[in-house]
Amino acid sequence: MSLQNNASIIPPQHADERERLADVPPATWENPKPADRYHLVIVGAGAAGRTAAEMAATLGAKVALIEHRLIGAGRLNAGSVIPSKTIIRTSRLYAEMRDAKRYGAQIPGDIRVDFAAVMERVRRIRTHLSGGDSVRRLTAAGVDMFFGEVRFTGTDTLTVDGEKLRFKKAMIATGARADSSAIPGLTEAGYLTNENVFELTELPRRLLVIGGGPLACELAQAFCRLGAQTTIVQDLPLFLGGEERDAAQILSDAFARDGIEVRLNTSVVAVRVEDGQKLVDLVSDDYKYTIAVDAIFISIGRSPNVEGLNLEAAGVDYDASAGIRADDFLRTSNPHIYAAGDVSLKDKYTHTATASARIVVHNALLRGRERLSALVIPWCTFTDPEIAHVGLYVREANRQSIPIKTFTIPMHEVDRAVTDSEDGGFVKIHVRERTDQILGATIVAHHAGDMINEITLAMVAGIGLRTLARVIHAYPTQAEAIKKAADAYNRTRLTPRIESRLHRWFSW
Amino acid sequence: MMNITTAGVSLIQASVLTDEALLDQLQCAAFDYFLKTVNPLNGLVADTSRDNSPVSIAVVGFALASYPVAVERGWIERADAAQRSLAALRFFRDSDQSGSPTATGFKGFYYHFLDHRTGARVWRSELSMIDTALLIAGALTASMYFTADTTDEIALRGLVDFLYRRIDWRWAQNDGDTIRQGWKPECGFLHYGWEGYSEAILLYVLAMGSPTHPIVGDCYKAWTATYQWENLYNYDYLYAGPLFMHHFSHAWIDFRGIRDRFMREKRSDYFENSRRAVYIHREYAQRNPHEFAGYDENCWGLSACDGPSDEQPGVSNETRRLFGYAARGVPYGPDDGTVSPASVLASLPFAPEIVLDTVRSMIARYPEMLRDGRLSSSFNPTLTDANKCAWVSAGHFGLDQGIVLMMIENHRTERIWQLMRGCPIIRNGLHNAGFRGGWLQAPPVDGAS
Numbered sequence: 002m003s004l005q006n007n008a009s010i011i012p013p014q015h016a017d018e019r020e021r022l023a024d025v026p027p028a029t030w031e032n033p034k035p036a037d038r039y040h041l042v043i044v045g046a047g048a049a050g051r052t053a054a055e056m057a058a059t060l061g062a063k064v065a066l067i068e069h070r071l072i073g074a075g076r077l078n079a080g081s082v083i084p085s086k087t088i089i090r091t092s093r094l095y096a097e098m099r100d101a102k103r104y105g106a107q108i109p110g111d112i113r114v115d116f117a118a119v120m121e122r123v124r125r126i127r128t129h130l131s132g133g134d135s136v137r138r139l140t141a142a143g144v145d146m147f148f149g150e151v152r153f154t155g156t157d158t159l160t161v162d163g164e165k166l167r168f169k170k171a172m173i174a175t176g177a178r179a180d181s182s183a184i185p186g187l188t189e190a191g192y193l194t195n196e197n198v199f200e201l202t203e204l205p206r207r208l209l210v211i212g213g214g215p216l217a218c219e220l221a222q223a224f225c226r227l228g229a230q231t232t233i234v235q236d237l238p239l240f241l242g243g244e245e246r247d248a249a250q251i252l253s254d255a256f257a258r259d260g261i262e263v264r265l266n267t268s269v270v271a272v273r274v275e276d277g278q279k280l281v282d283l284v285s286d287d288y289k290y291t292i293a294v295d296a297i298f299i300s301i302g303r304s305p306n307v308e309g310l311n312l313e314a315a316g317v318d319y320d321a322s323a324g325i326r327a328d329d330f331l332r333t334s335n336p337h338i339y340a341a342g343d344v345s346l347k348d349k350y351t352h353t354a355t356a357s358a359r360i361v362v363h364n365a366l367l368r369g370r371e372r373l374s375a376l377v378i379p380w381c382t383f384t385d386p387e388i389a390h391v392g393l394y395v396r397e398a399n400r401q402s403i404p405i406k407t408f409t410i411p412m413h414e415v416d417r418a419v420t421d422s423e424d425g426g427f428v429k430i431h432v433r434e435r436t437d438q439i440l441g442a443t444i445v446a447h448h449a450g451d452m453i454n455e456i457t458l459a460m461v462a463g464i465g466l467r468t469l470a471r472v473i474h475a476y477p478t479q480a481e482a483i484k485k486a487a488d489a490y491n492r493t494r495l496t497p498r499i500e501s502r503l504h505r506w507f508s509w
Numbered sequence: 510m511m512n513i514t515t516a517g518v519s520l521i522q523a524s525v526l527t528d529e530a531l532l533d534q535l536q537c538a539a540f541d542y543f544l545k546t547v548n549p550l551n552g553l554v555a556d557t558s559r560d561n562s563p564v565s566i567a568v569v570g571f572a573l574a575s576y577p578v579a580v581e582r583g584w585i586e587r588a589d590a591a592q593r594s595l596a597a598l599r600f601f602r603d604s605d606q607s608g609s610p611t612a613t614g615f616k617g618f619y620y621h622f623l624d625h626r627t628g629a630r631v632w633r634s635e636l637s638m639i640d641t642a643l644l645i646a647g648a649l650t651a652s653m654y655f656t657a658d659t660t661d662e663i664a665l666r667g668l669v670d671f672l673y674r675r676i677d678w679r680w681a682q683n684d685g686d687t688i689r690q691g692w693k694p695e696c697g698f699l700h701y702g703w704e705g706y707s708e709a710i711l712l713y714v715l716a717m718g719s720p721t722h723p724i725v726g727d728c729y730k731a732w733t734a735t736y737q738w739e740n741l742y743n744y745d746y747l748y749a750g751p752l753f754m755h756h757f758s759h760a761w762i763d764f765r766g767i768r769d770r771f772m773r774e775k776r777s778d779y780f781e782n783s784r785r786a787v788y789i790h791r792e793y794a795q796r797n798p799h800e801f802a803g804y805d806e807n808c809w810g811l812s813a814c815d816g817p818s819d820e821q822p823g824v825s826n827e828t829r830r831l832f833g834y835a836a837r838g839v840p841y842g843p844d845d846g847t848v849s850p851a852s853v854l855a856s857l858p859f860a861p862e863i864v865l866d867t868v869r870s871m872i873a874r875y876p877e878m879l880r881d882g883r884l885s886s887s888f889n890p891t892l893t894d895a896n897k898c899a900w901v902s903a904g905h906f907g908l909d910q911g912i913v914l915m916m917i918e919n920h921r922t923e924r925i926w927q928l929m930r931g932c933p934i935i936r937n938g939l940h941n942a943g944f945r946g947g948w949l950q951a952p953p954v955d956g957a958s
Contacts (some may be wrong), residue, residue, distance in 0.1 A: 012733060063764070238701050245737075246705055247841050254843065266700050287633060287695030399734040404774060407739040409748075412841045413798030424798060427841070429739070489740050 011028065030136075032147045035166045039065045040366060042159065042168035044151050044310070049174035049342030050070060051139065053358040058143040062366055065168075069146040069175060069310075073459055081195035082351050083130055085219050086294045087123045088199070089383055092226035096259070103422050114228045116204040121198055136196025153315035170337055170365040173325055174358065175310065177303035177343035182211070186272040190279045192297040203228050205296035211269055211280055212300035213240040213384045215382040218252065218270070220282055220298055222384050225261045232262040232292060234269055234283060237246065241382060245354035245395065248445045251426060255386060272297065305344045329372045330364050331357060338367050346373075353378050379457045386426045389453035392460055395431060404434035408466070410488040412446050415485065418475035423447040428482040430456065437465030437490055444482075452480050466490040523872045523879075527867055529921075533561040533582075535854065536917040538882035542578050543572040548625055552597025557886075563622040563631045567640040569597055569828045570647030574761070574925060577654035578918045591661045594651045601644075604628055606675075608636070609621025611673075616782060617676030617722075618692075619644065621872040635691030635699060638681050642712040645673055646761045649935070653928040673934065678716035678724050685939060686731035688716060688724060704735045708757035710779065720937030729942045732772050741840065742792045745777070746785040750838020752812040752852035753912070753947050754782040759858070760915040762935060763926035766947025773945075784859040791863060794840040794848075803847035803890030803899070805842040806863075807870035811837040812852035814887040814909070815902035846891035847900075850884040851909035855916040875899045883910060 040062035043050045054066040058188040064124040074234050095436075101108045125276045140146050150161035179194035185377050193201070195216055206229065213235030225231035233240075233256065238248035240256075247296040255347070256263050305324030312319050317332040319325045325340040328334050337360040342354035356376055363369030379391035398405035413424040426445035432438055460468055470487035474480055523531060535737050546555035554572045556565035576590035585593075591917075601619065608615030611629045620630035621637040652669035655662040681688045683698045688709070690701040703709045713732060716724045737748045749755060758764075764779035794809030816832030832843045850871050856865045873934055877898045878888040885902045886909050892900035918924050929935050931953040939949060 004627075236700075251841060284696075286699060287693050395737050396735055399736065405738065406745070407737060407748075409739045409741045411741075411798070413796070413840070419798075435736075474584060492743055493740060493745070 011150075024145075031147055032149060032161060032164065033145045035064050035065070035083075035164060036145065036489065038167040038169060039063050039145075040169050041065075041362070042171045043067065043174060044159070044171065045069065045174035045176055045306075045342070046146075046343070047174060047176045047342060047354065049176075049354040049358040050172070052355040053172055053174065053362050054139060054144045055142055056359060056362045057366060060362070060366060063145075064143070065145040065147060065166055067149070067151050067159075067166075069149075069306075071153045081199065081216060083127050084123045084199040085223070085442040086197075086383055087215065088119060088227075089219060089223050091119050091122065093229075093385060096226045099301070108364065114204065116227065117202055119227065120199070120202060127199075150309075152309070152311040153317070154311070155314060156316050157337055159315070168337075170339065171315075172339045172341055172358070172361045172365065173310070173312075173333070173344060173369045174340070174342040175306040175344045175353075177305045177324070177349055179300065180304050182299055182301060184211075184269050184272055184380070186274075187269075187297070187299070190272045190274050190297065192299050194299060198298055201296075205294070207278075207296075208232070208296040209234065209279070209292065209294040209297045210300070211297065212302075213237055213242065213265075214215065214300055214302070215241065215380075217298070217300040217383050218256075218382055220300070221261055222256065222259060225256075225259050226296075230262075232294065233262060234264045234267050235268065236268045238266050238267070239403070241388060243394075244382075244388055244390060245429075245443055246389075247427070248443055251386065251445050252384055252388060254383075255384065255425070260398055303343065303349055307344065323412050330370065331361050332364070332372055342361065348380065350378070350380050353380075377457055377460045379453045381453060383450060386445050386447055387449035389444045389449035390442070391453050391457045392439070393431060394441060394443075398431065398440060405431050405440060406434045407431050408489045410482045410485045410489070412479070412482060414484045415477075415479055417479045417481065418446065420477060421447070421479075422484040423479070428486055430483070430486045432466060432490065437467045439465060446479055446482070448479055455480060455483055510596060512591050520858065523869060525590070527854070531865075531869070532857075532921065535884070536578075537582070537584060539884075539910040539914040539917075540575055540584055541881070542883060542905055542907060543575055544585075546907065547572065547593065549593070549596065551626075551628055552593055553593070553600065553625060553628060554907055556622065556908075557906050558828070562625070564625050564628070564641065565622060565907060566619045566637070567621075567643040568907030568911060569844045570640075570644035571760075571907060571915065573597060573644075573647030574650040574672065575911060575914050576651060577745050577928070578914060578924060579601060581922075581924060583941070587655075588661070591655050591659075591665060594648075594655070595661060595665055595668070598648060598651075598665060598672065599671055600628055602668055608694050611835075612694075612794040614641075615692070615694075616680050617641075617672070617674075619683065621691075633693070633695070635693050635721040637691050637842055638688055639690070639709055641676065641711050642709075642715050643757065645669075645715060646711060648672055649932055650761065650925060654856040668722050673715075674719070674721045676715075676719065678719055680726055681716070681805065682726075682728060682923070686726070687728055687735075688732075689714060703732055706747045707754040711758035711761060713940055714758075714762065714935060714938035717941040718934035718936075723941070729769075733769070736771060738775055742789055742796075744785045744792075746789065747771075747777075747779075747782045749786070750811070751836045752786065752790055752810055752849065753836075755859075756852070756912055756916065758853045759783055760855075760912055760919070760938070761925060761929050763831050763847045763923070763948065764931060767939065767949050768946055769808060769943045777935050778947075783856070787856040787860045787863070790839050791867075798840075799822075799844055800892075801844070801845075801848070801891045803848070803874070805847075807867045808848060808874070808890070809867065810848045810850065810856070811839050811842075812849040814847065814849040814852070815906065816845060816847040816887055817889055817892055817900050824879075845889070847887045847889040849887050849909070850878060850885065851906075851913050854884060855912040857916050857920040861920060875901075877901050884913065884940040 041057045041270050042065045043053050044067050046066050046068040054064050057064045098109050124487040126273050137145050147161045153159045156293045171203040208224050208231045210217050210233040218240055221231050240252050241249050260504045267283050270284050271282040280291050282291050307319045316335040325345040327340040327345045331339045341357040343349040360371045363371050381389035410428045412418040412426040418424040429443045431441045439460050444452050466487040470491045474484045554568045555562040555565040579585045580587045580590045604613035606614050613628050615636055617637045618641040621640050622632050631732040648669045652666045683689050687702045691699040710831045713729050739748045768778050791809045793804050794804040797798050797804040813836040817831045819831050831845050835843050851952050853867050875888050878885045878901045883905050886900045886906040889900040908946045915925055919926050930948055
């Protein structure tokens with residue numbers, strides 16, 4: 002996109018930024034002399050690449066980590082996860098200030114948003130947290146760090162800016178980038194993505210968010226709470242298409258309560274600039290209308306970074322939209338080359354990328370047979386309330402003819418949620434029918450992201466609801482909802498026969 | 510025909526009437542809605558009693574199902590009922606089926622809202638699959654009741670057969686796994702499909718019973734794959750939030766003892782499921798998580814209904830969110846303190862032991878919600894006027910009166926259920942959906958053709 006079209010975007014010149022950028026692809030960097038042959042060459046220094054590099058180096062392997070200058074999403078410290086969570090915290094604070102009466106408190110007299118200060122905090126925290134990923138740290142761990150254009154030249158060779166590297170195994174982790182859009186006029190009008198939205202220094206007065214996925218939802222709510230007049234447009238009937246209906250519905254309700262203009266089942270058909278504002282044509286079924294905004298944020302999906310790597314020479318199959326094809330062991334069509342992270346995975350999360358990288362190190366270097374499908378991977382959308390999920394969805398189980406039953410605890414049944422006036426949402430734990438085996442869970446709650454970890458632990462450890470019912474939870478905590486679900490399961494074990502026996506037992 | 514326009518229960522009467530008498534009066538008053546809002550020239554019935562209300566095709570379906578009840582109860586003559594039914598059926602037969610923006614229908618389906626006088630589409634409404642299903646279910650009820658060898662009744666049965674066979678259910682799949690919810694000439698099929706258990710079970714049964722254009726593939730299986738079997742408040746049930754979703758199909762189909770694959774696996778049936786849903790709604794009101802006024806064991810029932818909105822006078826200073834007409838549900842809302850008394854009364858066949866007490870209690874505590882002897886669409890005890898009276902929805906809604914009338918009848922005599930048990934289309938549809946057992950195993954009794 003054209004930054005010039007967005008007057009509110011100012012290239013970062015802050016001290017924190019200079020430090021961060023200087024730390025990443027150093028201007029005076031000189032690539033090391035390549036080893037004769039590496040045990041593992043990693044292409045892409047994002048979350049997956051860094052994890053694999055550190056792990057392999059710790060094991061004693063000779064490792065090269067290459068950052069492709071032309072690939073945006075794979076570069077060190079890029080990404081929107083940390084900045085978005087940082088800004089969400091500030092936005093929650095503002096929401097709570099405005100909602101103070103609900104807590105019996107007074108609304109502060111003068112609630113003003115200093116957006117520049119908000120963003121300064123975002124950059125400061127991003128810099129702070131990126132320290133551990135610096136080039137210095139990686140090289141100190143024994144990783145040969147390269148910057149440059151990568152091209153595969155054979156099944157076991159590649160070049161970095163023309164310099165040849167030989168490898169026994171390789172891992173491609175070049176990540177993914179925000180999808181561009183074919184909406185007429187959008188490019189000319191200018192738009193924001195997760196790659197530049199956190200460089201804003203002024204809050205757009207009117208913001209249009211296009212997309213209904215996790216990032217779009219998080220950004221829309223955060224910017225609305227910081228004072229932007231926000232409209233979110235999604236061409237499907239609900240947000241978070243993969244999540245269950247009730248969760249998405251609760252999120253829609255929360256958006257409406259926040260004052261976000263929610264436009265579901267609506268498509269953006271054209272954008273134009275008039276009098277310094279962006280006019281956006283929308284269509285919902287047969288209803289066409291135009292809204293005026295000052296900035297547009299778009300998050301409609303991510304495309305894998307597979308171009309320019311000359312993957313054909315390496316014998317690695319890929320698809321421009323689905324990415325590199327890898328089997329359950331994360332091996333590509335070239336048995337010596339593996340893929341990890343967003344470039345090949347359907348679920349594009351940081352923690353999934355790092356988990357897949359660990360599998361690759363095990364399988365590529367230690368002759369492991371670890372499977373991606375064996376991972377239990379939770380995820381969370383950090384809206385308010387948060388929406389977290391792990392394991393199977395009910396519809397997936399039904400399609401696979403797995404008998405499934407859900408134990409539902411509305412958060413209004415949980416004392417701590419009530420005391421905190423955070424009683425919207427639920428805990429739903431799915432079990433195999435007539436057993437206590439947990440197949441999955443969805444949590445919609447203020448701290449759902451933290452709560453889901455208990456379910457994930459139970460699933461990984463093979464702990465069922467019967468055992469969870471025996472786990473004493475500190476009272477009052479919102480995680481007690483999980484105990485309540487387990488208790489509800491236990492009550493279903495009281496069959497009529499057992500009840501009859503108990504009745505006789507107590508009939509004296 | 511009796512003068513039922515003066516019928517109607519009052520607060521004083523309600524407290525002394527027997528259950529049977531109370532139900533009779535509420536049912537009679539519900540039927541009166543249809544007499545008051547029908548256009549006798551085309552048989553079309555208004556969506557609400559409010560001025561300039563358009564026609565809802567679903568309400569016409571409820572009216573068609575109600576005429577046989579009215580005949581049996583002596584409220585109108587059989588010939589009169591047949592004529593009223595014929596007027597509507599002839600209108601739909603002759604209606605513009607071009608699918609143009611001002612037509613009445615397309616592919617045998619009809620637009621949701623029609624002009625009361627001309628029957629042309631209004632409000633740019635969608636061609637509605639579920640509302641067409643409710644209309645045709647009412648028409649099938651008429652054809653099962655009017656079985657005499659008279660000119661009128663023979664014509665009536667022919668019309669219903671024609672209208673039913675004309676519906677292209679397969680087209681409504683739009684080559685997808687499930688039936689679409691709607692279609693508009695301006696944009697084609699709407700994005701929405703059916704997801705999760707709902708009143709659409711009637712739609713699927715009718716779509717699978719068709720000898721002309723049945724849905725294909727595993728359409729029903731694909732829909733039931735979106736079901737959620739949940740344990741909530743210690744009840745195991747097939748989840749659907751608003752009460753009406755647990756009612757509408759049951760107005761026509763007696764689901765007691767018949768089971769599809771899903772219910773066989775769950776060792777339950779859809780009737781028992783509705784009973785549990787009723788208890789869950791009561792439980793929710795007792796727990797009253799949002800601390801609304803009035804909610805307790807005798808004041809409950811969240812459903813699709815009218816409600817206060819921020820735009821209405823008198824509630825503009827209200828800080829809580831108000832939802833206007835919305836599908837309110839349990840346990841996730843939306844809930845703004847508005848309850849639907851019709852949804853409680855329509856629960857009568859499932860849980861009479863709690864419904865009757867609740868209806869009596871609601872009438873006693875909120876007499877303002879009973880107007881012309883009919884239950885209003887909704888009331889909200891949290892929003893009160895200067896006289897401490899609850900906010901009450903203006904006028905009446907045809908869907909409320911229709912479901913109340915039919916469910917009271919099923920509770921009292923099982924008349925509609927019995928009629929529809931004999932309907933070969935319903936039987937075939939249920940069979941094709943995998944329903945077995947119960948009355949489906951027995952041969953159809955009188956009324957079946």
